[in-house]
Amino acid sequence: MHPIRPDRRWPLHDIATTRQIEQAAAAALPPHTLMERAGLAVARLALALAPHARRIWIACGPGNNGGDGLEAAMHLQRWGKAPQLTWLGDEGKAPADALASLQRARQAGVAFGAAPPPDWDFAIDALLGIGGARSPQGRMAEWIAALNSGGQSVLAVDVPSGLDADTGNGAAVRATHTLSLLTLKRGLFTAHGRDAAGAIWFDELGLLPGTGDGAPTAWLSSPAAASTRLHASHKGSYGDVAVIGGAPGMAGAALLAGSAALHGGAGRVFVGLLDADTLKVDSAQPELMLRPWDSLDLGAMSVACGCGGGEAVRAALPKVLSTARALVLDADALNAVAADPQLQLQLKARAGRGRATVITPHPLEAARLLGSSAAQVQADRLAAARELAQRFSCVAVLKGSGSITAGPGEVPLVNFTGNARLATAGTGDVLAGMVAARLAQGRDAMRAASEAVHAHGACADRWPDGEPLTAGELARRA
Numbered sequence: 001m002h003p004i005r006p007d008r009r010w011p012l013h014d015i016a017t018t019r020q021i022e023q024a025a026a027a028a029l030p031p032h033t034l035m036e037r038a039g040l041a042v043a044r045l046a047l048a049l050a051p052h053a054r055r056i057w058i059a060c061g062p063g064n065n066g067g068d069g070l071e072a073a074m075h076l077q078r079w080g081k082a083p084q085l086t087w088l089g090d091e092g093k094a095p096a097d098a099l100a101s102l103q104r105a106r107q108a109g110v111a112f113g114a115a116p117p118p119d120w121d122f123a124i125d126a127l128l129g130i131g132g133a134r135s136p137q138g139r140m141a142e143w144i145a146a147l148n149s150g151g152q153s154v155l156a157v158d159v160p161s162g163l164d165a166d167t168g169n170g171a172a173v174r175a176t177h178t179l180s181l182l183t184l185k186r187g188l189f190t191a192h193g194r195d196a197a198g199a200i201w202f203d204e205l206g207l208l209p210g211t212g213d214g215a216p217t218a219w220l221s222s223p224a225a226a227s228t229r230l231h232a233s234h235k236g237s238y239g240d241v242a243v244i245g246g247a248p249g250m251a252g253a254a255l256l257a258g259s260a261a262l263h264g265g266a267g268r269v270f271v272g273l274l275d276a277d278t279l280k281v282d283s284a285q286p287e288l289m290l291r292p293w294d295s296l297d298l299g300a301m302s303v304a305c306g307c308g309g310g311e312a313v314r315a316a317l318p319k320v321l322s323t324a325r326a327l328v329l330d331a332d333a334l335n336a337v338a339a340d341p342q343l344q345l346q347l348k349a350r351a352g353r354g355r356a357t358v359i360t361p362h363p364l365e366a367a368r369l370l371g372s373s374a375a376q377v378q379a380d381r382l383a384a385a386r387e388l389a390q391r392f393s394c395v396a397v398l399k400g401s402g403s404i405t406a407g408p409g410e411v412p413l414v415n416f417t418g419n420a421r422l423a424t425a426g427t428g429d430v431l432a433g434m435v436a437a438r439l440a441q442g443r444d445a446m447r448a449a450s451e452a453v454h455a456h457g458a459c460a461d462r463w464p465d466g467e468p469l470t471a472g473e474l475a476r477r478a
């Protein structure tokens with residue numbers, strides 16, 4: 001069993017590939033083995049998390065997720081606990097594995113109730129797993145509400161009940177811990193998944209990697225490998241970044257992106273302000289070279305374009321799209337592209353010329369680019385990120401909880417760092433600068449984007465309690 005931390009590239013699976021793996025594994029093992037292993041893993045984790053709990057409410061649903069809960073109940077009872085079991089199934093319809101576990105739990109004398117117990121000191125949510133379909137109603141919804149309002153820790157089996165294991169959506173149990181079984185479900189890591197799942201654990205139920213032909217449909221992104229700089233290197237070895245943005249009144253966004261690029265390791269950083277009259281030097285960051293944007297040699301630079309660009313960025317985009325050696329498009333630049341089919345063609349054409357491009361939309365910007373709504377984007381974030389990458393032939397970072405990095409023909413990466421502290425002005429500009437710095441240092445677009453997203457979130461995770469996160473400080477520390 002593994003606690004999942006953002007330090008490794010874990011494979012993530014969707015429901016369809018999990019079913020394939022489950023079938024292959026079940027065929028290779030004696031009947032009922034997987035459910036027995038699942039129940040034991042759940043019971044062990046419950047004991048480790050709440051060693052002193054006695055009255056453990058185990059809420060079991062009608063399918064095999066409930067079967068895992070029934071198996072766990074027998075172990076906990078054997079270990080001196082007093083599990084209080086409620087089962088929401090129908091013996092005439094229950095799957096064979098769950099039915100066998102039900103019969104054995106009854107024989108073992110586990111206490112069954114028709115309704116949640118009056119009180120409990122730990123709960124196990126085994127109501128719905130990957131077979132959860134439609135929004136819970138009736139007793140299912142009541143028991144989910146009882147788990148959420150019980151005031152005690154909840155260990156969710158496989159996925160928090162009600163959560164769509166593929167998309168991370170749905171009204172669900174808010175667990176303190178989730179133990180994902182057999183495969184790590186991708187919906188735990190994006191949209192509402194992280195809020196519902198709490199701390200995430202994984203048990204592969206004794207299976208060797210590669211069982212079945214269900215290849216991962218996403219990966220958790222991992223930190224960049226530590227790199228050392230050669231002594232015999234100079235600023236030219238680490239590339240030039242140009243930030244283009246800062247329309248009237250919005251110079252700060254461009255300076256933030258510039259600062260992030262500088263601290264992200266770019267050799268030199270130029271800031272091409274769209275309102276060239278505002279500022280000739282940033283005395284707080286004299287390393288940034290402020291120039292009229294159209295005087296810069298973009299063909300030799302990694303360009304971050306958009307940051308505070310307002311309407312004015314539109315006029316710069318044809319030249320930026322056709323000349324930038326590598327390019328990050330953010331914010332106002334994305335809105336301009338969304339509104340202009342000609343710019344879209346130019347964006348798409350960059351891939352054919354071997355020019356790396358990363359777009360970094362939040363859900364509303366993504367919706368404008370896709371001609372859909374933010375709700376449709378959020379309904380399946382992985383699909384939306386893949387669609388953006390495909391449609392514009394570039395790497396797309398769909399921001400939000402569990403940012404997705406997708407590239408044409410690549411398995412998408414789901415980010416597992418970051419927190420709500422990042423919901424403050426300017427953090428998107430900082431990310432754009434960080435991606436540009438990595439492109440300038442020669443990373444390919446997928447790596448530059450996913451490593452920047454990981455580092456950006458990891459910095460927020462390390463942020464000291466009680467200290468407000470500001471974009472300026474994030475740019476310096478990330």
Ligand SMILES: NC(=O)C1=CN([C@@H]2O[C@H](COP(=O)(O)OP(=O)(O)OC[C@H]3O[C@@H](n4cnc5c(N)ncnc54)[C@H](OP(=O)(O)O)[C@@H]3O)[C@@H](O)[C@H]2O)[C@@H](O)CC1
Nearest residue numbers: 034038062063064065128129130131132133134135136158
């Ligand atoms: N097989 C094995 O050995 C192993 C299985 N494992 C475990 O099995 C889990 C998958 O089991 P599963 O396929 O039985 O689906 P599960 O999530 O229990 O739910 C299906 C049931 O719920 C019902 N239902 C659905 N939505 C509902 C709603 N809103 N409100 C009310 N009812 C609703 C649905 O009814 P129906 O839609 O058919 O009417 C059906 O009866 C997996 O997550 C893992 O925990 C692993 O441990 C590995 C070993």
Ligand SMILES: [K+]
Nearest residue numbers: 125128157161
């Ligand atoms: K569950």
